[in-house]
């Protein structure tokens with residue numbers, strides 16, 4: 292667990308301005324959230340003027356240019372630059388998205404500005420890097436791995452096209468955290484499992500190769516699970532893979548309700564059988 296010294300208050304102050312070089316023709320302004328745990332200053336928005344004629348087309352290209360050519364102290368995560376690893380998720384002009392697959396031209400306002408902040412609702416480690424410990428802890432709560440049956444086939448498990456279709460592309464999740472960091476329920480309640488993990492639970496419950504769907508439904512039906520979702524839809528808007536965590540949560544909710552109703556009926560039936568069974572016949576049978 293990373294030990295964090297958080298900003299002394301949440302007020303973000305105006306930071307430094309890094310001017311574009313003389314003669315630059317296509318200058319745009321990048322306002323970037325900065326906070327360093329090693330100083331006692333408030334968070335600030337630094338302004339970097341960049342000549343887009345010498346910059347790649349994506350938001351991440353501009354951040355890399357800033358780090359390589361203007362300010363090496365700027366800190367952010369990135370790896371694949373192809374929208375695959377999920378590490379470059381950040382908040383661009385108020386929306387969570389992947390910096391590597393967002394063209395700059397789509398996000399510059401009429402004054403040629405763009406504002407980049409870290410993902411919300413998570414502690415900040417430095418600048419645009421957030422602490423994802425809670426995100427991963429919630430993910431592990433749903434046991435994201437496949438639990439195979441004891442009598443698994445000698446060769447591969449087979450799934451029909453219909454069974455794959457029912458997963459609704461949930462397996463395409465790249466764990467970027469954009470949905471988690473857009474969810475107001477996460478913001479208010481750190482115990483909530485979260486859309487990313489519930490989407491994984493949905494995938495496992497519907498996977499015909501998994502042997503523990505009932506146990507999984509019990510796990511997500513607790514106080515911090517599917518019934519905590521307020522169906523705000525922010526997770527759908529944020530997802531760079533166009534997945535639908537809200538629909539997955541709704542499906543889990545219905546299945547969990549059916550399971551609870553079935554269990555309640557079963558208990559009721561058992562109790563009524565116990566009450567109506569004559570005591571003498573129980574004694575005679577040695578019960």
Ligand code: SF4
Pocket residue numbers: 377463464465466467468469470471486487490529530531532533534536
């Ligand atoms: S569901 Fe979408 S937004 Fe959420 S972690 Fe997966 S890919 Fe990212």
Ligand code: FES
Pocket residue numbers: 369370371372373374375376377378379380389390391392
């Ligand atoms: S750098 Fe991998 S998704 Fe953006």
